[in-house]
Amino acid sequence: xxxxxxxxxxxxxxxxxxxxxxxxxxxxxxxxxxxxxxxxxxxxxxxxxxxxxxxxxxxxxxxxxxxxxxxxxxxxxxxxxxxxxxxxxxxxxxxxxxxxxxxxxxxxxxxxxxxxxxxxxxxxxxxxxxxxxxxxxxxxxxxxxxxxxxxxxxxxxxxxxxxxxxxxxxxxxxxxxxxxxxxxxxxxxxxxxxxxxxxxxxxxxxxxxxxxxxxxxxxxxxxxxxxxxxxxxxxxxxxxxxxxxxxxxxxxxxxxxxxxxxxxxxx
Numbered sequence: 001x002x003x004x005x006x007x008x009x010x011x012x013x014x015x016x017x018x019x020x021x022x023x024x025x026x027x028x029x030x031x032x033x034x035x036x037x038x039x040x041x042x043x044x045x046x047x048x049x050x051x052x053x054x055x056x057x058x059x060x061x062x063x064x065x066x067x068x069x070x071x072x073x074x075x076x077x078x079x080x081x082x083x084x085x086x087x088x089x090x091x092x093x094x095x096x097x098x099x100x101x102x103x104x105x106x107x108x109x110x111x112x113x114x115x116x117x118x119x120x121x122x123x124x125x126x127x128x129x130x131x132x133x134x135x136x137x138x139x140x141x142x143x144x145x146x147x148x149x150x151x152x153x154x155x156x157x158x159x160x161x162x163x164x165x166x167x168x169x170x171x172x173x174x175x176x177x178x179x180x181x182x183x184x185x186x187x188x189x190x191x192x193x194x195x196x197x198x199x200x201x202x203x204x205x206x207x208x209x210x211x212x213x214x215x216x217x218x219x220x221x222x223x224x225x226x227x228x229x230x231x232x233x234x235x236x237x238x239x240x241x242x243x244x245x246x247x248x249x250x251x252x253x254x255x256x257x258x259x260x261x262x263x264x265x266x267x
Contacts, residue, residue, distance in 0.1 A: 025252060030260070031057060034255075039254045076089070077089045108138040140156060163181075174212070180217070185204075199225070220240070222237060
């Protein structure tokens with residue numbers, strides 16, 4: 001029993017120190033298009049955000065459709081978790097747009113100033129065609145249904161956690177809501193806005209979650225943390241990542257100077 005306990009403690013120590021399993025991913029494709037930011041949906045479609053336009057490509061680089069709007073700039077944020085309802089959010093202009101799979105507006109754009117908000121810093125799609133907003137003035141998560149009816153809001157998160165709370169990204173995955181604060185870690189809430197736990201991974205600006213794993217960069221390398229058993233894995237890529245990258249259940253895409261590169265796990 002003592003020997004088994006020692007082995008268990010050693011495994012836990014190695015995990016804490018960052019020594020985990022290795023997963024090798026290989027480059028399987030390249031799209032000859034320059035991009036400063038890329039997003040990848042669950043159907044392997046690639047979205048390129050550029051000033052004034054949003055372009056949707058298939059994984060081979062064929063342009064499927066595009067959406068033009070002057071509000072789309074470098075600060076725009078996309079949530080493509082639901083390819084049938086893509087969320088486009090500008091925190092600077094306080095506007096929300098929802099697009100269908102053909103990149104047509106599902107409804108008139110939403111001016112959040114007109115809805116009574118002084119500031120909204122983050123937005124994300126939610127289950128049942130709803131969406132989340134984060135109010136940094138009152139430190140609250142707010143959920144709306146598909147008809148833009150407010151359903152619920154969280155308690156004051158800063159007071160609840162007793163920290164200075166400045167999250168940089170928000171996403172809902174598998175009935176869990178994740179907020180990352182690079183200074184403190186990743187915070188997990190349920191779909192009712194109730195606090196569940198903190199994942200003690202700091203310096204994560206952007207949330208990338210797939211297959212029950214949280215993917216992140218550390219020392220110019222990519223790792224994944226299993227959200228169930230907390231095991232860590234090194235994602236060994238055949239080519240370095242660019243500044244912008246995204247992941248779904250089967251692929252990683254990244255934007256580099258020479259184009260957009262697609263990776264898949266080696267068989």
